[in-house]
Amino acid sequence: MTISFTGTIKKDQTIIELADGQGTLTISSKKVAPADNSFKLYFQNRHCIGIDFAPKEFDTLILVTLPWEMEANYLSHSFLALAEENRLPISKPKETAKQIPANVLPKIEETREQFLHLLTTLGYFFLPAETKKKKPAKARHRWTKEVSEIPFTVHFRGSKATLYWKSRNEMLVKKGATMMAEAPLNKDGSVSYAAKYGDKLRADHQENISGNKTTADIILKSVNEVSLFLYFGGTNSWLEILDENGKSLDEWTRVD
Incomplete structure (x- = not known):
């Protein structure tokens, strides 16, 4: 390191x-x-x-x-x-x-x-x-040209969107996506890291958002950014992003 x-x-x-x-x-x-x-x-x-x-x-x-x-x-x-x-x-x-x-x-x-x-x-x-214990290895995912051409969808926490993983550091959220309206608070009423970062991403793209819908295609850098932007995270989004047959992005791209 x-x-x-x-x-x-x-x-x-x-x-x-x-x-x-x-x-x-x-x-x-x-x-x-x-x-x-x-x-x-x-x-x-x-x-x-x-x-x-x-x-x-x-x-x-x-x-x-x-x-x-x-x-x-x-x-x-x-x-x-x-x-x-x-x-x-x-x-x-x-x-x-x-x-x-x-x-x-x-x-x-x-x-x-x-x-x-x-x-x-x-x-x-x-x-x-x-x-001292070894940290378990994180799951690895590999982008491919084949995957870049597949339309994926996500439905979670009231959000709905069509996505394309266009390149290694580029995920496209198609125009017309519905975002979760408000981030849930922590149990003690405080604002979570996920809510802060999700709100920041939305502020960065505010010119392409009306209410809780996108009015243009939006490019984000990763699955994590997509999850925070659409529904403030809260799940393993590699499993929530699915193709038309229900096969997850994790299944498509995971490297064992």
Whole structure:
């Protein structure tokens, strides 16, 4: 894994900024000023002993700050889940974050692995080496010219659209698609990452949208973007996009 970052070393803290605005680590031996969309990791002798809850004693605090499009409470929850899975003695809040939605989980776990790799490189350890578990391989899909000519449809959460996977990074949503009118909120009433990103995609194409229908063909970059644009995710969309015979895009393109 290759991670690009820049670092700033001050008297009692080090600031690591990941490339492309992917997040920031503020490493300090003292208290760190709170920041929006962030959570804290506590270390003693370079081993993590607390997540978003200060243990009685610690010698290093690392503030993890994320860009707006990724919810920090989901990432902290992912760290907690990994700690519980490996039965690590971690100080944690009495109330932990809500369950991570399925459509967000792959990105959250990918980001967690990136931060774990960076922390280990810097000499801060979350898991003992012998207990670290391998992440299961994600399903891979391959675009082909044959697939690019097939009209697929999706009906989910009140949305309805015809799609073409035109090239590797180009999915076409045909004019006249019906989108889910409003994104569902989280159980606690907060706005989810999926809702924020879906609204952003709609704003990017607002000149081709009237109400909850598209008025022109729209090009998006991936199946994930299509799902967020049409119905704010919430499912494995590779299985929801079907040809006229009910064969899914996953079946057409999956590489085992």
